[in-house]
Amino acid sequence: MKADQEKLLNSYAGKIPLSVLEEIKENVPGTISKEKFQEVMDKCLIAYNNAKVHAGECVGLVAAESIGEPGTQMTLNTFHLAGVAEVQVTTGLPRIIEVFDARKGIKTPMMEIFLNKPYCLDVEKLRKFAATIKETKFEEFVSEYNLNIFDQNLTIKLNKELLDDNDLTVKDINGIIKTKVKNFSVSITDEVIVIGLKGKQDEIKDLYALKEKIKEVKVKGIKGLKQVLPVKRGEEYVILTAGTNLKDVLALSEVDSTRTVSNDIYEIYNVLGIEAARQAIIDEVYKVVESQGLNVNIRHVMLVADLMVANGTVKGITRYGVVSEKASVLARASFETPLKHLFNAALEGEVDNLTSVVENVMINQPVPIGTGLPGLVTKMK
Amino acid sequence: MTLDINKHHLIPKHSKLSDAEKGKFLDSYKIDIKSLPKILIEDPAIVNLKPTAGDVIKIERESKTAGITIYYRAVING
Known part of the structure; x- marks a missing residue:
């Protein structure tokens, strides 16, 4: 690709995402003329803007259906691996529920410890190290x-x-x-x-x-690591553990502190921060979805993860988590324990402005999604 | 402890917006700082930026769908 084409391509940064630009770069022949290339870029920009989600589209509902429907098939597909010499891990629907509820104290806490050289290549050294960290x-x-x-x-x-x-x-x-x-x-x-x-x-x-x-x-050893199991991953060896202690393990000099992860979202949040927790939620959910052979677009999972970490702490999709933050009483009451919410709202004299979806469904009014979203404003003279 | 957690692959790059950048950013989206997603002031990923409440943190996430996406969070007291 010539320099002026590269320049033209880079001028679209910000308008078109990086991954799309790279795809264009790969697929456009190097011999293309400048005018043609400009035409390609214009068409790509139009196609990209058309593919964007429209204002008022109910993305949350689509995400809920897209994750929920494959979830019904997952229940039947959960199985146990009896007699396999790996650390037993919760998978399938129970694991997805665990992650989305943001439970503290998960069923099978587990770590994947990556190691620095030479520990990741030498089995003997690895075994010795594994024995020293086991509690x-x-x-x-x-x-x-x-x-x-x-x-x-x-x-x-x-x-x-x-x-x-x-x-x-x-x-x-x-x-x-x-x-x-x-x-x-x-x-x-x-x-x-x-x-x-x-x-x-x-x-x-x-x-x-x-x-x-x-x-x-x-x-x-390190507190919490109940079991250690060296496993070969591609070229190198990693240590799987039952029980987690991310903070202490990351501090060890033998451990590759850039890749070692835990499967406990709360622990990741405490040690690595809110953005890492978001990424961990996406990774964990998507790992289950992929392992079950299901096809869920990752954007849905990203949306849910973004919602869970929006206020700086990890909140589960439960009545104590994100639902409790809703502004509308009726919306909270429509989720779980309706009487509790209504009584409390009555005691406190809460006002419901009916700005969201569920409360408008309840009182039979148009919901503010899609064409129901824009309102008319008249200038009074 | 000399551990630098910001090299961890789960943590995207965090940077603090200067006051001028912050004003420009809020103007360009025509929003108030209260409508931004939040990040706690003691979040491990931003302690080395020495933030104060009301700062805006720019986060450059690596995204599977878009390559790199930019996200903003407002710093709040925990």
Whole structure:
């Protein structure tokens, strides 16, 4: 493509989106004359403007139908992958509902950890690294608990082999236990930990409570990563995890902090911000739609995602989320729990200006969409 | 912590509009700053821009359909 053609093409930036300009650039033959090229560009601009959504088009309704209809087919298509050695992840309709409701505490939190070189290519290094980030609790190293009522103490026997496998020594455990256990006397000899009562008023049931508490103490790894699984993705290896902790994982120097993601929208929102959350919503929903072999235009998903993040925080499509922000009482009442909304509105003396769609349907008036949108203004003389 | 989250692929480029740019932008769309979508002042992606409430943040999103789209958000106190 010649320089003056390139110039002409670039003068349309802002009027025509970048991806369309690139498509024109690819498909127009290089030998085209300037006049012809101008004609092509003019036609493209007209075609693009005609393809735009018209003012008053009810895009939300179209999006709801376009996502909802394939959703009905998805319900039947959900299946479980029994015996597959991957981390079990919620997919299908349950996952879509989870994302659109913007639930806190999702069913199967999961991370995809990408690694820097050389970890992403070397299996051995990768395995070692994976073992270090897995959250390991104290109870995994215990072979025997013994609550001795006669001596009023708790004896814990450690499993030496497991400790060696994890590159831990009794000394490490000693340090962790000493910082976590207070108000009790602790003595450690070899692999045996003896915890006794200190104060006179303490009872044996305190020891029992301590035993339950001590089981959950984190010995090593990153909090929340319950399972780690190295998987090959194309040329490189990545680590899939059950449980998430995006903030701590991104801080590790071995981790590629530009690509590592979690599937928890709230976590992404807290760590990476609102725009990242929007992108994550689109990615997560579209991943499910594609995996089910359905065909939903991504623009619908983008519209819903934009709505969910419009006020700076992630709001679900629920009566506590975006619906609660609607200005009209009748619109809120038409979604869920109508009586609650009507009573509260009556108590507060709320005014409904009937500016939106649902409330106008309810009172049998033309709705402000399409040709119902423009109003007539008369100049009074 | 030296981690720069703005290099993350999920985060599009954020930049702050100057006062002149902001006025021009609001005029060109004939809108009030209140009608813009919001972003919280403590949002991790904009802390290094040191925004104040009432600023307009320009966001250059990579879009699957349009290549690059430009979006604007008004900074609000959380």
